[in-house]
Amino acid sequence: MIISLQNISKSFGANNVLKNISIAIDKKECVGIIGPNGAGKSTLFKIISGSLFQDGGSIIFNDANIDKLSIEKRSRLGISQSFQSNSLFNEMTVKENIMVACSQSFKVGWELFKSLDKRTNIITKSYEIAEEVGLTEYLDFRSDNLSYGLQRQLEVGLAIANNPSLLLLDEPTAGMSNEETKNIVKMVKKLSTYYTTIIVEHDMDVIYSLTKKIYVLDSGDLIFDGTPNEVKNSKLVQERYIGIKQ
Amino acid sequence: MNAVQYDKKLRLQLFIILCCSAIFVNIFGDYFTRFLLSEIIILSLFAMSLDFLAGRGGMISLGHAMFLGIGAYSTAILFINFNIDPFLCSLLAVVIGLIIGYLIGFIIVKTDGIFFIMITLALGEMFHSWAYTNDFLGGSDGISGILRPKLLGMDLNEPLFFSYYLLILLILVYAFLAAVTDSPLGRNLDAIRQNSGRVLSLGGSVKLYKSASFGISAAIASLAGSLYAQLNGFVSPEISHWTVSGEGLIMIIVGGIGSLSGAILGAVVVHIIQHEFSKLVDWWMLLMGGGFILVVLFLKEGLWGLILKFKNYIIENK
Numbered sequence: 001m002i003i004s005l006q007n008i009s010k011s012f013g014a015n016n017v018l019k020n021i022s023i024a025i026d027k028k029e030c031v032g033i034i035g036p037n038g039a040g041k042s043t044l045f046k047i048i049s050g051s052l053f054q055d056g057g058s059i060i061f062n063d064a065n066i067d068k069l070s071i072e073k074r075s076r077l078g079i080s081q082s083f084q085s086n087s088l089f090n091e092m093t094v095k096e097n098i099m100v101a102c103s104q105s106f107k108v109g110w111e112l113f114k115s116l117d118k119r120t121n122i123i124t125k126s127y128e129i130a131e132e133v134g135l136t137e138y139l140d141f142r143s144d145n146l147s148y149g150l151q152r153q154l155e156v157g158l159a160i161a162n163n164p165s166l167l168l169l170d171e172p173t174a175g176m177s178n179e180e181t182k183n184i185v186k187m188v189k190k191l192s193t194y195y196t197t198i199i200v201e202h203d204m205d206v207i208y209s210l211t212k213k214i215y216v217l218d219s220g221d222l223i224f225d226g227t228p229n230e231v232k233n234s235k236l237v238q239e240r241y242i243g244i245k246q
Numbered sequence: 247m248n249a250v251q252y253d254k255k256l257r258l259q260l261f262i263i264l265c266c267s268a269i270f271v272n273i274f275g276d277y278f279t280r281f282l283l284s285e286i287i288i289l290s291l292f293a294m295s296l297d298f299l300a301g302r303g304g305m306i307s308l309g310h311a312m313f314l315g316i317g318a319y320s321t322a323i324l325f326i327n328f329n330i331d332p333f334l335c336s337l338l339a340v341v342i343g344l345i346i347g348y349l350i351g352f353i354i355v356k357t358d359g360i361f362f363i364m365i366t367l368a369l370g371e372m373f374h375s376w377a378y379t380n381d382f383l384g385g386s387d388g389i390s391g392i393l394r395p396k397l398l399g400m401d402l403n404e405p406l407f408f409s410y411y412l413l414i415l416l417i418l419v420y421a422f423l424a425a426v427t428d429s430p431l432g433r434n435l436d437a438i439r440q441n442s443g444r445v446l447s448l449g450g451s452v453k454l455y456k457s458a459s460f461g462i463s464a465a466i467a468s469l470a471g472s473l474y475a476q477l478n479g480f481v482s483p484e485i486s487h488w489t490v491s492g493e494g495l496i497m498i499i500v501g502g503i504g505s506l507s508g509a510i511l512g513a514v515v516v517h518i519i520q521h522e523f524s525k526l527v528d529w530w531m532l533l534m535g536g537g538f539i540l541v542v543l544f545l546k547e548g549l550w551g552l553i554l555k556f557k558n559y560i561i562e563n564k
Contacts, residue, residue: 075449115428
């Protein structure tokens, strides 16, 4: 097991966003988290990544308790995320974006001399990442000049720059055209063979095609978990989530 | 906050042109021209320290003149009270600026935007008030009797040599800042300015990077302060007043924030205009203010933006 969430709860004032959520994920597993808007998916993601802290419960990652670790410390341990809205370095090229991300994993971010584009290890790694996320042709493009779909690919590229043990993908296909969605599904499918992956996604076809196990949240409760087929056939999930979507 | 377009080649080309102009002025200028040149070089060092902080890390300091004061007063005290060689005084002033800057930076870089500006302003004014009322620092009269160094048998009290000495220091600081700007730290500071949350989520030590850059910037401002004290032979609390920081910010905005060479160009233009206009009319500050407003409204990348457009025009019409 790579990560275990034990009785995680979180409230904002009187609003209980998460109620005693327990999830355990094995290495190289690809799981999905689904639920209607306001179910607590994004809050759970933020709690795993460290941008929010839970009120109760604990998180065990690689046999260590990471409850009090900040987002950057969790990232250094190998928890990496892509965001629901693109969070890139817009004044930089694709290559520079990836190189800055790599400078963290190579632990050279504080060094005062020798530029990033003169460091062979960082250049090699950057090209590998660009290839994995299908951006080799766009290395010299400024990230704000990319199409939305390509920006989403770069978003995932930044997330895998530190060789994560756990990859969190928050709605990787949000706002994409069918063609762009196909590309990113293909890419994530390949990545999920190397990395343990948790995906939050609204598009059920995407979730069914990518994941082996799905957790369903509703109003802060974990109401169901099972394989994609079990989720498809669950009356409870049909009533509480998929029914609503249809 | 946006910095100007990142163009290493143009940055170096502009710097070389400015240095050649300085050498020309130094050779053919008189005593007063050389004094003015020395002032401009020192202000350029100060402007570059602000430019590095604002252009790379997105940190606008309205209290950076405090480090000019720290550099100037530490040079004065080390020379007058401890009889230390003036050149060594400048080196020690850099170290003192670096340490104090890093420590202050470590505490204040948690804030950003308007809060960062206000904290730096408050710190700067605290220092200014302290220097103004402190007997050991000479109060409002300041400290006089500071001498310039003697290096390699050359007496730097000779304006021609002192200007060259300052120019060499400017070249060294430029080379250092250009290297840091292109280094992993510089690129990470750029990234922090654009999206600090993302750097954190990638595992970057945002606080460490920002504190380090604040320390570096403070060290350079401190060097400028030390040299200013040696140029004038005395130091007074006015050097650390917030308006000096404001003038430094005007210089980098006029030159183009984040271009490094643009900061030097901004220092040249602003100081010469100040110097010449103040001789012509009493209401020169009105002219300065008007010119600054025009730059902010119509030249968002400052003079650097104009030069860049000119370069692109030449390339397109070749």
